[in-house]
Amino acid sequence: MRHADLTILVIDENAIRSSIIEEGLREAGHLKVTVIHEVNGVARIIETLKPDVIIIDLENPNRDMMEHLFQLTRTVSRPIAMFVDRSDTASIEAAVDAGVSAYIVDGLRKERVKPILDMAVSRFNAFSRLQRELAEAKSALEERKVVERAKGIMMKMRGLSEEEAFALLRQTAMNEKKKIADIAQSVVTAAGLLT
Amino acid sequence: MTSTLVAPAPALNAPAQGARSEGARVLRAGFIPLVDASVLIVAAECGFAAREGLTLDLVRDVSWANVRDRLAFRQFDIAHMLSPMPVASMLGLGSNPSPTITPFSLGRGGNAITLSTRLFARMRDAGAPEVGDALTNARVLRRVLDDMREAGEAPPTFGVTYPFSSHNYEFRYWLAAGGIDPDRDVKLVVVPPPMTSDALAAGAIDGFCVGAPWNMVASERGVGRIVAAKQDIWPSAPEKVVGMRPDWAESHPETVSRLLVALDAAARWCDGSENHDDLAALLAQPNYLSAPVDIIRRVLAGEFSLDDTGERRVIPDYFTFHGGFSNYPRPSHALWTYSQMLRWGQVEWSQASAEKALSAYRPDLYRAALGTGPEDADLRTEGVVYGDRFMDGFTFDPRAIPDYVAAFPVRYEQVSGPVNDDA
Numbered sequence: 001m002r003h004a005d006l007t008i009l010v011i012d013e014n015a016i017r018s019s020i021i022e023e024g025l026r027e028a029g030h031l032k033v034t035v036i037h038e039v040n041g042v043a044r045i046i047e048t049l050k051p052d053v054i055i056i057d058l059e060n061p062n063r064d065m066m067e068h069l070f071q072l073t074r075t076v077s078r079p080i081a082m083f084v085d086r087s088d089t090a091s092i093e094a095a096v097d098a099g100v101s102a103y104i105v106d107g108l109r110k111e112r113v114k115p116i117l118d119m120a121v122s123r124f125n126a127f128s129r130l131q132r133e134l135a136e137a138k139s140a141l142e143e144r145k146v147v148e149r150a151k152g153i154m155m156k157m158r159g160l161s162e163e164e165a166f167a168l169l170r171q172t173a174m175n176e177k178k179k180i181a182d183i184a185q186s187v188v189t190a191a192g193l194l195t
Numbered sequence: 196m197t198s199t200l201v202a203p204a205p206a207l208n209a210p211a212q213g214a215r216s217e218g219a220r221v222l223r224a225g226f227i228p229l230v231d232a233s234v235l236i237v238a239a240e241c242g243f244a245a246r247e248g249l250t251l252d253l254v255r256d257v258s259w260a261n262v263r264d265r266l267a268f269r270q271f272d273i274a275h276m277l278s279p280m281p282v283a284s285m286l287g288l289g290s291n292p293s294p295t296i297t298p299f300s301l302g303r304g305g306n307a308i309t310l311s312t313r314l315f316a317r318m319r320d321a322g323a324p325e326v327g328d329a330l331t332n333a334r335v336l337r338r339v340l341d342d343m344r345e346a347g348e349a350p351p352t353f354g355v356t357y358p359f360s361s362h363n364y365e366f367r368y369w370l371a372a373g374g375i376d377p378d379r380d381v382k383l384v385v386v387p388p389p390m391t392s393d394a395l396a397a398g399a400i401d402g403f404c405v406g407a408p409w410n411m412v413a414s415e416r417g418v419g420r421i422v423a424a425k426q427d428i429w430p431s432a433p434e435k436v437v438g439m440r441p442d443w444a445e446s447h448p449e450t451v452s453r454l455l456v457a458l459d460a461a462a463r464w465c466d467g468s469e470n471h472d473d474l475a476a477l478l479a480q481p482n483y484l485s486a487p488v489d490i491i492r493r494v495l496a497g498e499f500s501l502d503d504t505g506e507r508r509v510i511p512d513y514f515t516f517h518g519g520f521s522n523y524p525r526p527s528h529a530l531w532t533y534s535q536m537l538r539w540g541q542v543e544w545s546q547a548s549a550e551k552a553l554s555a556y557r558p559d560l561y562r563a564a565l566g567t568g569p570e571d572a573d574l575r576t577e578g579v580v581y582g583d584r585f586m587d588g589f590t591f592d593p594r595a596i597p598d599y600v601a602a603f604p605v606r607y608e609q610v611s612g613p614v615n616d617d618a
Contacts, residue, residue, distance in 0.1 A: 061387035
């Protein structure tokens, strides 16, 4: 629990992703974690919370608002710097690729912060993998549906059996170097136009 | 769709050995969806980069901080940037200052200040003429603010785009010219450009200064009233630039040179009014600005709808992409930006810091690549030419920056107490 005394603020518009990050931080023994989903009033939160580390997603256009905030060093009492170690380009690249950025209090020892950023990066990556898989599963389902509809149309209009209809779809797809789902979609579209 | 806008490059213009040996023929370029990204977009889409043997891989981003960081960490080779960003980076300002230079400006003009129709109605009650000049509007706003303070109302909140932005300095310049202290009399916050119109409609802000087309988007929706254009404040005021890392520029001289030739040709094309229909159609695409094509076309023509009641104003040369050496990175512009940073307490004066600010602008690279440049001095006095004056009649002598700043009746003063502290 050696990191437990760091105060961490997570700013992420994506509620699911931020809860994954929060969980990771708690598993690593960080108890002072605050999560917010929008940056309205963030100045006051930072002033009262005085976070040592701020984690923010790079897709958040309000990052520029944070820059403005940090520029007002007359009011945000502590200087805040970006990233952990400017010479550690591999970590920085990994973070930017994953879409996460961090602000840390200047002077904080990097060994204390690096595990936090590493964890955020891996959880951001895990989250996008999850989203990608979900999207792929969804489109696979859609494709199956359209192939089923095309087969039905061909069986009805040409008197084919289900196997024959599928074989014809597959053969056409091979001949035209297209995906079966694309051919099936053409069949469905054409049938819609012709009936 | 746009690759046919100009004829494909003839084969004899095949890339020379130089750029090839530098191994950087594909340049990743970050940009923010704004009309002043036109030159980069046109260079990439209409064959001007290809003619120089370059491929511009354009990457749209959502915040200037991201653009800065992705350039610093080598994910971008070049980037569409606010002109104060390289200056700030050389001065070590901001949360991730990394050396950045600019050899090329992306043109002049494009900004405006829009106030909510609600606030403008109060200005009208306070005697604002229906179509007043920028200075009159600022002075009337000052009277409205005085009334609001007396009535115990909260001061209005105004949006700019970034702490180191032309918008920040222009909004402040306009307010201050009207006798308004931007740090004490109003609240300045940062709002990302595509969100300005919604923020105004929702009442989260009472006005903003932002680039095209977002002022016109707000005025045509009936939520805002344009009260000043960049041309009113100072026509030559520096706007966007192409930023790059100095070490990258040094190790890729041939590529930089080819890039500037491509951008110069693209900028010339953008200036041709006969190309504006094509340009508007290109910019309107979802992967670029994703904004209504008719609004972009009118923005390019400088035809302003001041609000949704049909009040119009035409600003000739609202955008200049190329003419009058608009792409030349004028050293006096870098120092003017520095003077405004000084004026508003972002830096403290020193000869050394002024020189750092100056080092962000690289007219030498521009001249080396294009073999041309303006004939007047690099450190010329600004605001003295008819048609290029500052709205308050000041002139800027880049050799006397502290005096210039000290002469402003409204400026940040260390002793004046705390400034607004909310975002």
